[in-house]
Amino acid sequence: MEPILQFFYNLVPGLADLPLWIAATIVGAIVVVAMFTYIALFALIGIWLERKISGHMQDRLGPMEVGGWHGWAQTIADTVKLLLKEDIVPDKADKPLFRFAPILVFAAALSAFAAIPWSRSFIPANLNVGLLYILSISSLVVIGILMGGWASNNKWSLYGGMRAVAQIVSYEIPVSLSLIVAVLIAGTLDMQQIVLNQSGSILSWNVFRFFPFPFIAFFIYFIASLAEVNRTPFDLPEAESELVAGFQTEYSGMRWSFFMLAEYADMFVVAAIATTVFLGGWQAPFEFLTFIPAAFWFLGKALLIVFVQMWLRWTLPRLRVDQLMYTAWKVLTPFSFALIVFVSLWKIL
Amino acid sequence: MKKDNLPAAQFEVEVPDTLKTEEMTLNMGPQHPSTHGVLRVVLKTDGEIIKSAEPVIGYLHRCFEKHAENVTWHQVIPFTDRLDYIASMNNNLGYVIGLERMMNLQVNERAEYLRVIVSELNRIASHLIALGTYGLDIGAFTPFLYVFRDRERILDLFEEICGARLLYNYIWVGGVAYDAPQGWRDKVLQFIDYFVPKIKEYNDILTYNKIFIDRTAKVGVIPADVAINYGLSGPSLRGSGVEFDLRKDDPYSIYDRFDFNVCTGKGQMGTVGDTWDRYWVRVAEMYESAKIVRQAAEQLPEGDAKETVPRNIKVPAGEYYMRTETPRGELGYYIISDGGKTPNRVKVRSPAYCNLSVLPAIAPGVMVADMVAIIGSLDIVLGEVDR
Numbered sequence: 001m002e003p004i005l006q007f008f009y010n011l012v013p014g015l016a017d018l019p020l021w022i023a024a025t026i027v028g029a030i031v032v033v034a035m036f037t038y039i040a041l042f043a044l045i046g047i048w049l050e051r052k053i054s055g056h057m058q059d060r061l062g063p064m065e066v067g068g069w070h071g072w073a074q075t076i077a078d079t080v081k082l083l084l085k086e087d088i089v090p091d092k093a094d095k096p097l098f099r100f101a102p103i104l105v106f107a108a109a110l111s112a113f114a115a116i117p118w119s120r121s122f123i124p125a126n127l128n129v130g131l132l133y134i135l136s137i138s139s140l141v142v143i144g145i146l147m148g149g150w151a152s153n154n155k156w157s158l159y160g161g162m163r164a165v166a167q168i169v170s171y172e173i174p175v176s177l178s179l180i181v182a183v184l185i186a187g188t189l190d191m192q193q194i195v196l197n198q199s200g201s202i203l204s205w206n207v208f209r210f211f212p213f214p215f216i217a218f219f220i221y222f223i224a225s226l227a228e229v230n231r232t233p234f235d236l237p238e239a240e241s242e243l244v245a246g247f248q249t250e251y252s253g254m255r256w257s258f259f260m261l262a263e264y265a266d267m268f269v270v271a272a273i274a275t276t277v278f279l280g281g282w283q284a285p286f287e288f289l290t291f292i293p294a295a296f297w298f299l300g301k302a303l304l305i306v307f308v309q310m311w312l313r314w315t316l317p318r319l320r321v322d323q324l325m326y327t328a329w330k331v332l333t334p335f336s337f338a339l340i341v342f343v344s345l346w347k348i349l
Numbered sequence: 350m351k352k353d354n355l356p357a358a359q360f361e362v363e364v365p366d367t368l369k370t371e372e373m374t375l376n377m378g379p380q381h382p383s384t385h386g387v388l389r390v391v392l393k394t395d396g397e398i399i400k401s402a403e404p405v406i407g408y409l410h411r412c413f414e415k416h417a418e419n420v421t422w423h424q425v426i427p428f429t430d431r432l433d434y435i436a437s438m439n440n441n442l443g444y445v446i447g448l449e450r451m452m453n454l455q456v457n458e459r460a461e462y463l464r465v466i467v468s469e470l471n472r473i474a475s476h477l478i479a480l481g482t483y484g485l486d487i488g489a490f491t492p493f494l495y496v497f498r499d500r501e502r503i504l505d506l507f508e509e510i511c512g513a514r515l516l517y518n519y520i521w522v523g524g525v526a527y528d529a530p531q532g533w534r535d536k537v538l539q540f541i542d543y544f545v546p547k548i549k550e551y552n553d554i555l556t557y558n559k560i561f562i563d564r565t566a567k568v569g570v571i572p573a574d575v576a577i578n579y580g581l582s583g584p585s586l587r588g589s590g591v592e593f594d595l596r597k598d599d600p601y602s603i604y605d606r607f608d609f610n611v612c613t614g615k616g617q618m619g620t621v622g623d624t625w626d627r628y629w630v631r632v633a634e635m636y637e638s639a640k641i642v643r644q645a646a647e648q649l650p651e652g653d654a655k656e657t658v659p660r661n662i663k664v665p666a667g668e669y670y671m672r673t674e675t676p677r678g679e680l681g682y683y684i685i686s687d688g689g690k691t692p693n694r695v696k697v698r699s700p701a702y703c704n705l706s707v708l709p710a711i712a713p714g715v716m717v718a719d720m721v722a723i724i725g726s727l728d729i730v731l732g733e734v735d736r
Contacts, residue, residue, distance in 0.1 A: 054490070054491075057491055058490070058491050058494035058495070059494060059495065059498050060494060155373065155375050159397070159717070163397075232488060233488065233560055235488070236718075239488065239718070240382055241382050241383040241485055241486050241487075241488060241721055242383065242717055242718050242721050243717075244381060244382060313490075314490060314491050315489075315491060315554065316488075316489065316558065316560055317484065317487040317488040317489035317555070317558060317560045317561045317564060318487060318488025318489075318560070318564070318718075319560055319563070319564070320563070320564055320716060320718045320719065321397055321716060321718065322716070323563055323564075
């Protein structure tokens with residue numbers, strides 16, 4: 001986090017006089033708040049966008065009333081409604097677990113933001129094992145979901161929790177394996193190094209290098225990441241037409257909205273990983289476009305992937321549990337293994 | 350009913366004796382998004398796999414048959430609307446034709462044509478809902494909105510002809526309630542021109558989607574003999590490959606004048622009688638219904654369409670069983686008259702009720718998600734199951 005510390009030292013010179021641990025804590029707190037705000041804003045805008053996108057895909061307008069212009073304030077109004085709702089904890093629920101589950105899910109989603117490089121200098125925590133950190137911290141989500149599903153004391157929720165565990169644990173394997181393809185090319189797990197490794201024009205991005213292996217890996221990652229974040233066609237844990245709402249069935253008000261927030265944060269995280277690892281991160285596609293700020297490119301690419309996620313959600317039906325497992329273990333995993341072998345051979349030869 | 354007639358269970362789990370397992374009883378409904386109303390299914394599950402399913406009905410019971418005994422012959426018609434509220438016109442038709450046959454009544458040509466047009470339009474509307482909600486059951490949201498966009502146009506046509514959008518009370522004894530307004534016929538033809546290409550849109554987004562086929566083909570297979578033994582009818586029976594359509598096999602009204610085909614399941618994507626076949630029969634029937642509507646609208650004669658009998662009719666004593674083909678299958682009215690102003694008894698043979706009865710037979714060995722697909726493919730309407 002040195003570049004950020006340096007940035008804050010320049011901003012507030014007094015900080016530099018404090019001991020490092022105090023300065024780091026203060027800066028850390030500011031960054032966390034900034035990230036939290038970003039997630040909240042992203043969820044607000046993302047949910048509104050999803051409604052508008054789904055609306056236009058379905059030959060309707062989506063929200064049009066609240067706030068005037070194209071219903072821009074709809075999600076804000078919904079958030080206020082959720083905040084004011086009665087906080088219901090079912091009588092027979094395992095109360096501590098029930099209360100803790102949404103926090104854990106959200107915390108896992110938030111922590112993943114720490115190692116995402118937004119630009120050359122802005123990366124909250126520049127770890128040399130950044131990719132590994134993100135993969136492992138986002139696995140915590142599944143524990144939260146299982147917790148919620150179990151603690152609700154509802155059979156549908158239990159099904160949802162069980163499905164989530166089976167699904168996310170299986171899909172972590174193709175996710176990691178397809179990322180290893182890119183790691184092999186870059187030779188590092190450091191997120192910032194992976195981005196810098198792809199500098200140049202659009203052709204030096206990982207997707208287009210060593211063609212077609214990382215290209216396929218990108219698609220494997222994208223498909224598997226959809227399953228990681230429970231989006232259609234892999235939204236089995238919350239399948240509303242089968243399991244009512246899966247692990248979310250008993251949640252309401254703010255607790256439920258934390259699940260929602262975490263879902264949107266996760267959507268962004270997997271899009272950000274895909275951007276960083278395969279699409280050149282914050283780098284501009286062409287040299288002459290570098291005058292546009294890096295964060296713009298990063299956000300633009302990530303939001304494009306988020307848009308595709310939404311697009312798929314409003315197009316595809318849902319898979320069945322056994323088909324989901326089939327896809328993970330018999331299609332995606334062997335293919336990503338093969339890709340690893342091919343890319344390794346290419347590197348060596 | 351022999352057990353070995355039934356298809357083999359899709360999934361079987363072998364559990365070692367040393368492992369203690371327990372079946373879970375799960376109430377699917379009456380408040381559940383995919384039971385198409387207030388159906389409750391008591392599931393015994395082993396993990397995700399269903400051991401047995403038992404439908405529990407009666408949550409929407411409104412005493413139709415008892416009501417019918419206490420109102421005049423004509424006043425029963427609005428009650429028939431509320432049986433299968435998605436295809437009210439077809440419900441009106443069966444009851445009214447039954448009465449007309451008991452009374453030996455001739456209906457004006459124009460009224461007959463209007464009846465066929467509205468019934469077939471209503472069949473399209475009903476199948477559209479079946480398609481859309483089936484997509485929802487499988488997890489695809491968008492087709493639902495597509496079909497509602499087009500169903501809306503049918504409802505607009507109905508609103509124009511009878512003022513109502515859901516419960517029409519349009520087909521009356523001896524004719525129809527109102528003649529078609531000026532220009533209505535052209536609007537019907539315009540609608541058909543608009544609608545037929547739209548079916549391709551549903552096929553593109555849903556019918557031939559790989560995931561959709563994976564979810565529906567070879568799932569919930571009902572072999573033809575099982576279907577017949579359980580008294581299935583309509584698309585659910587035809588999906589199993591049995592060519593039986595009352596419009597052809599026991600023609601009523603003027604259906605014998607039109608050229609259309611009976612669509613059956615052929616097992617294109619998997620086995621004959623799977624859920625995809627039942628779904629496909631509905632899609633194919635929309636083409637056929639559109640064909641009938643086009644022919645009827647083009648031939649629609651001038652003349653009087655209003656009913657030819659007074660409002661307070663007396664039906665000669667006797668009994669009659671009138672069966673018609675609704676979007677869900679064979680809707681039978683068993684009408685007993687003692688010659689008075691009110692029916693002595695009206696018993697309804699409800700297609701959705703009979704179709705639902707096959708559920709316990711085909712449920713064992715499928716997954717919870719397949720259960721949703723099977724219920725959706727039977728296309729039940731609880732208003733008709735419970736009456």
